[in-house]
Amino acid sequence: MAFGRLGRLGAGPIPTGKAGAADPTPALIEALHEPVLVLDGYHIRHANASARALLGDHIVGDYVRLAIRHPAAAPILSGDEDGPLALTGLGGHDRLWELSAGTVRPGVRLLRLTDRSAQRAAERMRVDFVANASHELRTPLASLIGFTETLEDANGPEDADTRLRFLKIMGNEARRMQRLIDDLMSLSRIEADRYSAPRETIDLSAVLGEVVDELRLIRRDGERLQPGGMEKALVVGDRPQLHQLIHNIISNAFKYGREGTPIRPSLRIADGKARLTVADEGDGIAVEHLPRLTERFYRVDPGRSRAIGGTGLGLAIVKHIVERHRGTLDIASVVGTGTTVLVTLPLKDR
Secondary structure (H helix, E strand, O other), X not given: OOOEEOOOEOOEOOOOOOOOOOOOHHHHHHOOOOOEEEEEOOEEEEEOHHHHHHHOHHHOOOEHHHHOOOHHHHHHHOOOOOOOEEEEOOOOOOOEEEEEEEEEEOOEEEEEEEEOHHHHHHHHHHHHHHXXXXXXXXXXXXXXXXXXXXXXXXXXHHHHHHHHHHHHHHHHHHHHHHHHHHHHHHHHHHHHOXXXXXXXXXXXXXXXXXXXXXXXHHOOOHHHEOOOOEOOOEEEEOHHXXXXXXXXXXXXXXXHEOOOOOEEEEEEEXXXXXXXXXXXXXXXOOHXXXXXXXXXXXXXXXXXXXXXXXXXXHHHHHHHHHHHOOOEEEEEEEOOOEEEEEEEEEOOOO
């Protein structure tokens, strides 16, 4: 928002006080965290620490157009407008600032720069998320529509094999959409709770044991699970979310580990923290992909991920659950050897 015509700064115009009294303006603007400049005409009389950090320590006394060299700022710097105006690239190519001005008294103006970079990044994430989610839903939906239209014509007795084959594909695509919608709803719920600290005391080893038993029962290759040590670890947490966290990590190991190779979950205590580790023996992940694995819909191999039923949201969900529980997530991988996921959570008494 623009300052408008202030007329007063605090309780009155910038006071000069008694003869020889110090100008209080520097102290006033230093209390502000945003970059703030006080102009005397077109020259910078005062600049707070944030402004000097952004524009340089030399700017006090400079002509304002030399300090803010941005063509979009011209209407405000010349005094024709009070803004706000958006300035992109100031202080970095990915930064977005909002410049606004207000008149303190004739000849003296106040300029304020408000950092909108985080808001722009959040908006980009929202747009990308909607676009990616739409794309992920569009593909199976198109398949369902296409096969449905085909089945409307293939309704004779000689088409029985075709119908069965198409119905199987349609069922798989429908289940894929269901998994995606379930993950989207889970992510939404987790984000809604992100600022609400968990309060329940959870035995993490018991939750890990439940997930291991569950996957051994429902998976035909459940014998691949070979748990290591499971030390009792009490943490303050949200039980359903911790269950989902462990389930997602181990399910990923099943998906991307080589068929028939062991998956080794373990839980140990070290340095006052619970250390949950899941290691697989798979193709591994190249180092350049590791920083992006928790991004929504990011896939190292999109075709393979979709073929095995991945939604691209599993590790994003894990990351948000870990953050809510004040923990850390580390992923290490060696191409051709396998991947190890480590989740560290603080113990209850810490």
